[in-house]
Amino acid sequence: MMEGDSPSITCSDEYRLLQTYCLKRRKSSTKTSACVLNAQSEIFGDVAEKLTRIVDSGLLVDDGIEADSVNTDDIEKLVELLKKSGDELNEKIQKNHELVGYLQRTLSYDFFDKLTTAFITSVVPEYLQSRSKHEQIALTFEVTSRLQALDLHPMNRVMGFGAQYLQKYFAPWVKQHGGWEKAFDDDDEEVH
Template structure:
């Protein structure tokens, strides 16, 4: 098992793309003036080659893919998560917004759980539950773009909690992408080409 903070992970395309995505999401929460200034600065120094891909991933994540409704306790997704805490955390992550950090930090049970047990295995469970709650298993073979966008989004939302060093969270996100989606991305010509068109995927 790779360490989310290893040099191999932090130098990968997946890690750099997650970093760009998280910066884009953070900018979307700042004032328009600040965003414009930051965008101009990044454009001047050629900040990131993945900006277009991050933009497309943001659009997919914002296209109504993530439902705010909580997971039903008896649903297949909740049963598969096999943990009330995982289900609670996924419900909170789906709501996101400015109150996410405050809500989790004010819930001692969830906060303690995250601080004590945050690991790649926990990240993987949260991400898989988050994805399955939005993209049912029977659609997953032909909905790779959506699943990838959700992986970026859950990584961004976990990073926003500021409970752990950001490079750890982004490293876990990069590792999850490498294990689950990088072969598909390579098969489709790399990150830019894989998100180059809006045609429905054929597997």
């Protein structure tokens, strides 16, 4: 069993919520994914919708940086690409054969952790991170969604990494706020 694929991860609320979120973000749903979405929408649909609204509220602003002109390491290149439109992401990464090879060789939970943390830090300023858990969680969902769309590894592997990341960094906060649905009640925290 590969890292990120353990039954405890794939059966977790975080994993199932990631599935729901990714299916909502996908432009064209297959019959199978529609069935999964319908079954999970009763439990996680509202939360996934709120996460989508948070991400779409202007968190990811295109800052005009072209990935090809950035002279940085691979994680910083990916962070910049992830900030851009999800539709353009796969195309740009697939054109960069060096980056594709690097991702195929090195995509592990540790890499996912570093990439997601760098992405969140680049979008949510450090001084706001203690106050904007909703945004950080929504960005984790968005990173997972965009990475799983790259088709570099089996979807469940990236989803497992996303679920592990959520459990590691946000599960205590979610539990403290009464679980996923209650933590994302509109009255619980204002979106910045």
